Amino acid sequence: MKASDLFVQCLEREGIEYIFGVTGEENADFVHSLKHSDQIRFVLTRHEQGAAFMAEAYGKLTGNPAICLGTLGPGATNLITGVADADMDHAPLIVLTGQGATTRQHKESHQVMDVVQMYEPVTKWAQSVHHPDSIPEIVRKSVRTARGEKPGAVHIELAENIAKMETDVRPMEPRRFRRPGVDDKVSDQAYELIRNARAPIIIAGNGAVRKRASNQLRRLAEQTGIPVTTTFMGKGAVDFEADYALYTIGLGQWDHVADAVRDADVVITVGYDLVEYPPQLWNPDATETIVHIDFDPAEIDREYHPAVELVGDVAHALWQLNRRFERDGAPAYDFSVQQAARARMKADMEEHAEDDTEGIIRPQKAIWDVRQVLGPDDVVLSGVGAHKMWLGRHYHCHEPNTCLIPNGFCSMGMPLPGAIGAALVADGRRIVGIAGDGDFMMNVQEMETAKRLDSDITMLVWEDGGYGLISWKQDDHFGSHTDLEFGNPDWLHLAEAFGWHGQYVNNARDLRGALQNALDHEGPSLVVIPIDYSENQKLSKRLGVFTGE
Structure with a gap:
């Protein structure tokens, strides 16, 4: 069979369910082989970084790797931020990139760069396929390495001419092992x-x-x-x-x-x-x-x-x-x-539960209402910014893996594509992504992916018109902050343009109802609130100078 057909069969044998990504010329053989799979679903994304975040969320929730796919050169570099996030946050993930033919890798050539060497620092293992007969071993090792403790990312590179070659070998049978116990x-x-x-x-x-x-x-x-x-x-x-x-x-x-x-x-x-x-x-x-x-x-x-x-x-x-x-x-x-200490923290969490502020909403109230409308098994995904710090402090869980916060590599841009990946394995659980306006706009193009997949997700965006966490830290350290402000779109028109259900909520008393309305809506829903980040400095004064990331 063709090497790309063998590759797909090996992935099927490993139980791979999803591949997220963007195709290109150098991975065309693989993608065409994938069309014949009844087991693996390919999800076309609008940016490779979104594909990596979708695969990361899937891996965290299932314990099994999904694949994020990109072509050579810029496709591979676009993937790397999400791949690094998965690796440092210990989510199993496999990244598959195309490459120019081995006959031109030794010289200056269009879009050719050493992708394997680039991925080595942000993965547990990175390997190029040099011969089609090695595909079963590479795939088997990749899945075992990605899943093994501590889980992380693995990179495989498949050159365009290798993908076309013929081979007689067959997939390997996956076999599990028990981890050693403590003496x-x-x-x-x-x-x-x-x-x-x-x-x-x-x-x-x-x-x-x-x-x-x-x-x-x-x-x-x-x-x-x-x-x-x-x-x-x-x-x-x-x-x-x-x-x-x-x-x-x-x-x-x-x-x-x-x-x-x-x-x-x-x-x-x-x-x-x-x-x-x-x-x-x-x-x-x-x-x-x-x-x-x-x-x-x-x-x-x-x-x-x-x-x-x-x-x-x-x-x-x-x-x-x-x-x-x-x-x-x-x-x-x-x-x-x-x-x-528990009693003091509990009092802090409940202090603004009944807020009725108008025109702006405190972070504590926003998180309280999210917790109230979600069940024990529902899933929240956080971005990175000031909202992450408030979510980390005030949002608490009944069950494992019901709050996904990127806190190792701490990359912005995860919650929207992550929510799309989570929704694919939700099994009735409701999915809420929480992002700042800066975080949300980093992968806003995946709103189209969510609509195309009819993802049943709710995105709650905290609007302050700037990079709130950076200004919080700079204000604490220097008494002022540098230029960190930016403009935002008309959120309701943005939602309409992408075919999402949209709400802008000005008043604290209306937030819980709006969240419930969004959750009841079938398909992607956007809820935007003006956030009161004056609470950042108040918290710093109560607890001390902010030093975290």
């Missing part, structure tokens, strides 16, 4: 540290939202009462309404939850990624006793030097601790400081 002796050491602590605390990160890990984490917290705070990307690892839930840590300012961490004498990190919340922000004196539970050994960091490391399958490591506590019972810990 009993190490589990005993961790258990003794935790059991003899006065007031332990758990920081649950991105690795804790895997379903089995979340189940074991909840079991540990329920039987011991140990409080759990999550990072932005760990939201939903525990139910925020549980008494032991300490909401979210991750703001660059010293927040209520940070007081609880400072009081703890043992900090247990579960699936914690230093990339999204540096330990210097919660352990600046490097004095905390840390128990590290993760798929990988701890990153070397002065403020993150664990006393014990449980390296292996996170769910299995938590299960081992649970067995020991079930055997011995829970100690009499002192969680008074943690409980007080």
Whole structure:
């Protein structure tokens, strides 16, 4: 068969369901082979970056990779931001790019560049196909590498002349393996540290939202009462309404939850990624006793030097601790400081629940209303900007993977295409993307994709006419900010032009009804609100100088 046909068959054998992207001359053979697949759906996007974000959201929600596709040269460079975002945020993803024929790669040639070398820093593995017979092995390794802990992005390059070649080989059969568990002796050491602590605390990160890990984490917290705070990307690892839930840590300012961490004498990190919340922000004196539970050994960091490391399958490591506590019972810990921090944070969340401001809406009210109209399994996707900080602090989850916040690479532009990708696997769950006006406009062209697919999504855009997070940080550090203002379209005409349902909501009392109206509408819906970012400086004055990203 032709090499491109073999490639598609290998992807089918791996269970690949979606390919998002833009086609070109150098990947034409592959795309034509894809037309004959009854299993894999190709989604044409309006920009390659949107394709990568769609694949990223799909990967986060399913645990399996989708593919984002681009041709050589500018197609490959357009993909790279979304690919880097998926890799640093640990979403399984495969990026497939075309390339000029191997007969012209050695010389200056139209659109030819070393794409594999370009992708090596932002993927777990990057490989060009040099011979059609190697396709089954490359595809098998790519899927295993993308899915394996910690998940991430993998790049495959398929040159146009390789795609046309004939081959006699066949796809490989996927085979799974069990991740190694933690040694009993190490589990005993961790258990003794935790059991003899006065007031332990758990920081649950991105690795804790895997379903089995979340189940074991909840079991540990329920039987011991140990409080759990999550990072932005760990939201939903525990139910925020549980008494032991300490909401979210991750703001660059010293927040209520940070007081609880400072009081703890043992900090247990579960699936914690230093990339999204540096330990210097919660352990600046490097004095905390840390128990590290993760798929990988701890990153070397002065403020993150664990006393014990449980390296292996996170769910299995938590299960081992649970067995020991079930055997011995829970100690009499002192969680008074943690409980007080929870009460203060809960009061902050509820303070503006009944706002009725006119002409402008506070961030706290916007997030409160989103939480009220969504169910436990519905999904929120955040962009990057000031809205992300408010969402991180005030929006909390019942279930894992119901709030997707890019907080490793922190690329703007994810929520609109991400919501489109999420809607494809929603299974009845409602999808809401929250973006600032700057974030939303970075991939506004995907409004057409959403309409073409009839994506049942709601986009909530916070309008302030500028890059709010940057001005927030500059105001805190310099007392003023540089030129960060811009203009916006007529939002309702924009929605109409793309065939979306559109609403502009000026008054806080009308927001919840407008959100419910958008969710009830079948198809893509846009809700825009004027946001009151004077609350940014008020929060800084209450909590301290803003230092986060």
